[in-house]
Amino acid sequence: MSSQRVHASERTASVSAPAGVVYGLLADAVRWPLLLPGHLHVERMDFDGVRERLRVWDLPGGERIRSGHVRRILDPRTRTVAFTQEDTARPGAPTTGSWTVEEDGATGSRLTLRREHTLEGLPAGRSARSGADLDRETAELLGRVKETAELWERLDxxxxxxxxxxxxxxxxxxxxxxxxxxxxxxxxxxxxxxxxxxxxxxxxxxxxxxxxxxxxxxxxxxxxxxxxxxxxxxxxxxxxxxxxxxxxxxxxxxxxxxxxxxxxxxxxxxxxxxxxxxxxxxxxxxxxxxxxxxxxxxxxxxxxxxxxxxxxxxxxxxxxx
Structure with missing residues (x-):
């Protein structure tokens, strides 16, 4: 039996860093391999100041290197980064989503990561595993960004x-x-x-x-x-x-x-x-x-x-x- 549905994963975290600092970290994807443990290498293929196309290599689970293309739209005014991630390791349609940074008091922020993935034609058991993987990765990535952003005063x-x-x-x-x-x-x-x-x-x-x-x-x-x-x-x-x-x-x-x-x-x-x-x-x-x-x-x-x-x-x- 096949399942065709969208699995959405959303997590929010309070970050002890200004919203502008957190957004700057998200926008500068080329530096992610040094700042975020799961990323190996990021190359910017195209960028017009708003829209960019990235080639990303990472190591999910620590065993096998994977790569894919990510298209992003950066909006510094609303501190939002929308993305479409083409992941050859996960079957189905691309993963889409957004990062959103909101001010939370004078020096804090609230960071939200939302990701959606269409599970096209997968058996029910595999569909459930794919959704669970998406939830786990969303939580891990949010935690890594939070941890790095909170070093902002010492990062230099x-x-x-x-x-x-x-x-x-x-x-x-x-x-x-x-x-x-x-x-x-x-x-x-x-x-x-x-x-x-x-x-x-x-x-x-x-x-x-x-x-x-x-x-x-x-x-x-x-x-x-x-x-x-x-x-x-x-x-x-x-x-x-x-x-x-x-x-x-x-x-x-x-x-x-x-x-x-x-x-x-x-x-x-x-x-x-x-x-x-x-x-x-x-x-x-x-x-x-x-x-x-x-x-x-x-x-x-x-x-x-x-x-x-x-x-x-x-x-x-x-x-x-």
Whole structure:
């Protein structure tokens, strides 16, 4: 027996942040991978100041990366973001909905997320599961936005971004090949001891690494999602298991072709977890010092990979001569 009906899911939360701050967080979807745990990468395809089209990658349930397109209409006057989400992982018509932010007192706000999904032609049991999944995802997403928005007074101190780069007088293809073959890094990168990589779709990687690049220098296990774009010579990544005092860590490797070679860049973005700063760095450690040390730890690991990519490319060229 089939069911054709619309399942609506709506949740509202009180947020201890001004309405303008909350709306700004919702409008800036490109930053969601750093600010919201479930999102891996967001690319803006089109934007005219009101209407935008996004490509979004996320990891529902923590197991399998999915992607889809989202069309949004932004209305800062009413602080509303209407969206249509084309999700290939969920059968049926696209999910539609809206975010609405209302003032709640002098410094607070009320945030409402409404989502609707048409369950076309699904058996009754599967229809119920799909509706339950929608309810769960709505509640989780609302909670994540609330949690991040309530950091608004400290967010500038908790966020940092930086880049490291090297110039390689050799073919870009060889450099990209090194960065892409993360499964081989235990043999090539000293701080990586072991790797297991799952690539269900070409260029979509889930990598589990054991290594000694943690903040305390001891070996730790990391889990990273990577999206590889060979035509653009980019690899976007987000770490799914972060050490204290890091709450979120994302970035990308990208190549810039130059006349006599290529510049290879590792760009990284970090959000600190303030509660974990003193536990790792000692009592009384301020955020400025935490920022400096995290920049040093991550920059050192990224620079090591950049230099080895350069060596790999130059060695391959020498062997071919």
């Amino acid at each position: 101190e908790l966020l940092l971004s930086f880049e490291d780069s090297v110039r390689v007088p050799g073919p870009a293809e060889l450099v990209y090949d090194f960065l892409h073959r993360i499964a081989d890094w235990p043999e090539l990168v000293p701080h990586v001891e072991w790797a297991e990589v799952t690539e269900d779709l070409p260029g979509v990687q889930l990598a589990v690494l054991d290594g000694s690049a943690g903040p305390d220098g001891r070996s730790r296990t990391s889990r990273t999602a990577r999206l590889c774009f060979p035509a653009a010579e980019r690899i976007v990544f987000k770490e799914l298991r972060t050490p204290e005092p890091i709450a979120a860590h994302s970035g990308e490797w990208f190549l810039v072709r130059e006349n006599d070679g290529v510049r290879v860049v590792c760009a990284q973005q970090v959000m600190l977890r303030e509660a974990g700063v003193e536990a790792v760095l000692g009592a009384g450690t301020e955020l400025a010092e935490a920022r400096r040390q995290v920049r040093m730890w991550l920059g050192r690991a990224g620079t090591e990979v950049l230099r080895l990519a350069k060596w790999h490319a130059q060695s391959a060229v020498r062997r071919l001569r």
